[in-house]
Amino acid sequence: MANPLKTLKEAAIIESLKKRFKPKGRDVFVGIGDDAAVVRGGKGKYILYTADMLIEGVHFKRGEDTKKVGYKAVAVSVSDIAAMGGLPQYAIVSVGLPKNNVDRTARGLYNGIRLCAEKFGVDVIGGDTNRSQRLVIDVFMAGTVEKKHLALRSTAKPGDHIFITGPLGGSIKGRHLFFEPRVKESRFLVKNFRVSSMIDISDGLGTDLNRVTDASRTGALIFENKIPKNKGVKSVESALFDGEDFELLFTLPGREALRLMSMMNKKRAPFRFFPIGRITDLFCGVRMVTAGGKVAEIPCAGFKHF
Amino acid sequence: MANPLKTLKEAAIIESLKKRFKPKGRDVFVGIGDDAAVVRGGKGKYILYTADMLIEGVHFKRGEDTKKVGYKAVAVSVSDIAAMGGLPQYAIVSVGLPKNNVDRTARGLYNGIRLCAEKFGVDVIGGDTNRSQRLVIDVFMAGTVEKKHLALRSTAKPGDHIFITGPLGGSIKGRHLFFEPRVKESRFLVKNFRVSSMIDISDGLGTDLNRVTDASRTGALIFENKIPKNKGVKSVESALFDGEDFELLFTLPGREALRLMSMMNKKRAPFRFFPIGRITDLFCGVRMVTAGGKVAEIPCAGFKHF
Numbered sequence: 033m034a035n036p037l038k039t040l041k042e043a044a045i046i047e048s049l050k051k052r053f054k055p056k057g058r059d060v061f062v063g064i065g066d067d068a069a070v071v072r073g074g075k076g077k078y079i080l081y082t083a084d085m086l087i088e089g090v091h092f093k094r095g096e097d098t099k100k101v102g103y104k105a106v107a108v109s110v111s112d113i114a115a116m117g118g119l120p121q122y123a124i125v126s127v128g129l130p131k132n133n134v135d136r137t138a139r140g141l142y143n144g145i146r147l148c149a150e151k152f153g154v155d156v157i158g159g160d161t162n163r164s165q166r167l168v169i170d171v172f173m174a175g176t177v178e179k180k181h182l183a184l185r186s187t188a189k190p191g192d193h194i195f196i197t198g199p200l201g202g203s204i205k206g207r208h209l210f211f212e213p214r215v216k217e218s219r220f221l222v223k224n225f226r227v228s229s230m231i232d233i234s235d236g237l238g239t240d241l242n243r244v245t246d247a248s249r250t251g252a253l254i255f256e257n258k259i260p261k262n263k264g265v266k267s268v269e270s271a272l273f274d275g276e277d278f279e280l281l282f283t284l285p286g287r288e289a290l291r292l293m294s295m296m297n298k299k300r301a302p303f304r305f306f307p308i309g310r311i312t313d314l315f316c317g318v319r320m321v322t323a324g325g326k327v328a329e330i331p332c333a334g335f336k337h338f
Numbered sequence: 339m340a341n342p343l344k345t346l347k348e349a350a351i352i353e354s355l356k357k358r359f360k361p362k363g364r365d366v367f368v369g370i371g372d373d374a375a376v377v378r379g380g381k382g383k384y385i386l387y388t389a390d391m392l393i394e395g396v397h398f399k400r401g402e403d404t405k406k407v408g409y410k411a412v413a414v415s416v417s418d419i420a421a422m423g424g425l426p427q428y429a430i431v432s433v434g435l436p437k438n439n440v441d442r443t444a445r446g447l448y449n450g451i452r453l454c455a456e457k458f459g460v461d462v463i464g465g466d467t468n469r470s471q472r473l474v475i476d477v478f479m480a481g482t483v484e485k486k487h488l489a490l491r492s493t494a495k496p497g498d499h500i501f502i503t504g505p506l507g508g509s510i511k512g513r514h515l516f517f518e519p520r521v522k523e524s525r526f527l528v529k530n531f532r533v534s535s536m537i538d539i540s541d542g543l544g545t546d547l548n549r550v551t552d553a554s555r556t557g558a559l560i561f562e563n564k565i566p567k568n569k570g571v572k573s574v575e576s577a578l579f580d581g582e583d584f585e586l587l588f589t590l591p592g593r594e595a596l597r598l599m600s601m602m603n604k605k606r607a608p609f610r611f612f613p614i615g616r617i618t619d620l621f622c623g624v625r626m627v628t629a630g631g632k633v634a635e636i637p638c639a640g641f642k643h644f
Contacts, residue, residue: 156370168470
């Protein structure tokens with residue numbers, strides 16, 4: 033569920049799914065369309081559900097270190113839970129294992145799964161193991177969030193400040209398999225600030241910012257020279273569209289943004305956050321002020337799945 | 339999670355997983371090893387979690403009607419929830435779709451998913467859509483069960499009577515794609531009887547009975563001429579090992595079994611149940627009295643996955 037709208041094609045599929053699968057249960061608070069589904073869980077809490085599938089030849093190469101693949105499969109779902117302001121709790125892991133080297137593949141995969149699960153306090157409580165032509169792994173995750181701390185992607189307001197949790201771009205050089213989901217950052221934010229919206233940057237800032245503005249029915253204006261880039265990343269296109277950064281993108285109302293920035297100035301914030309622009313009215317579209325002072329439209333075009 | 343122990347190879351993987359992933363959360367009541375994981379859910383209820391993956395070329399043929407594949411993918415998980423005595427609630431569906439005919443494939447698949455979901459009152463609340471070489475679908479399901487109605491596979495006792503919910507064998511002729519998960523039967527049983535154990539017959543009576551006796555540390559004795567067979571099924575081997583029946587196998591203590599049988603005799607039971615034998619002590623093994631009056635060992639050997 034990290035990346036429901038990778039392309040227009042997939043966007044169309046998801047839109048039709050949203051119409052087709054309107055939830056009937058009165059406990060469903062958010063169905064298809066955010067980083068995770070949200071279900072009422074009693075006692076001031078929501079339960080969060082998400083699933084992410086990784087397929088050999090699509091999301092990683094044949095012969096890739098299966099430990100890293102296992103780690104990533106869990107980390108992607110952890111990142112989805114973090115993007116809702118929540119804490120991950122349980123994982124159920126379905127795998128399809130090729131016949132060759134099944135023991136070694138399984139060992140690597142489950143070592144990676146355990147590494148990430150233990151790091152983030154996730155209990156792996158079930159799964160389904162199958163034979164398959166190509167390696168496939170699907171991690172389902174359940175998490176929890178206090179009702180008052182839930183962060184959606186659909187609730188940004190014009191005037192809100194846009195922040196990201198870290199530098200972007202170039203993750204394909206290896207970081208995309210072994211990244212750090214921003215759970216601590218997310219929990220710090222939702223506990224200390226009125227976060228008006230949040231999403232994880234799975235398909236690139238360009239695409240994921242468009243998801244926030246689409247869902248919130250707003251526009252956005254960001255500044256090229258405020259976007260932090262990873263080492264070795266030169267073009268802003270790379271920072272906007274490479275994807276798989278798994279940093280968080282979040283918005284704060286004016287006063288809250290000032291409070292966060294003043295906290296950072298006084299070196300009292302435990303993490304660094306990067307202000308990159310503002311939420312605007314819908315009719316302004318999603319735009320960027322370039323380093324040269326021009327205004328460019330940012331299209332929704334991340335990693336192509338179809 | 340229907341079929342964790344299809345072969346010794348897979349049994350070994352699952353055993354190592356159970357050791358590797360010991361749950362730390364105090365709310366995990368049952369982790370890896372039953373039809374579904376069981377988590378405390380407050381107010382006298384448990385939450386049940388299960389996942390089942392279907393892969394083209396392994397669980398169904400290339401070119402198979404994708405509507406049936408979608409139906410089955412949901413039905414297998416519904417059956418897992420039924421096997422715990424519970425009611426299914428939410429599904430998250432991850433799919434990998436081949437590039438060719440992606441629209442038609444997706445439409446068929448999601449129609450099948452919806453058909454089964456609506457039939458059993460399941461809300462599809464999320465998912466992950468990907469490109470893939472071969473069609474793959476993984477359904478994660480959350481359900482609920484009253485604490486007093488939870489039915490495990492590990493709690494059968496010597497002397498208990500063994501029942502099944504319907505005839506077995508020959509499902510490969512088409513029924514395996516379009517079967518009826520036994521939710522109503524399960525709910526009738528757990529609400530009206532002290533069910534001492536339950537499992538769904540996914541890999542054949544032979545294999546799944548062995549799972550109950552392994553988990554419960556008991557033996558079992560069943561009678562060939564008491565096992566109901568589907569039309570066209572001639573050999574008892576077919577009834578024991580074809581698999582994919584998705585009937586329930588359950589056990590009742592002596593008095594409860596007599597009560598159920600008397601209810602059936604008086605035509606006051608809404609469903610038909612078939613007594614096929616008794617749970618015995620561990621050292622007796624899992625055996626069958628053949629039609630010819632001999633005693634044969636029933637090995638644990640269902641559908642081979644590796």
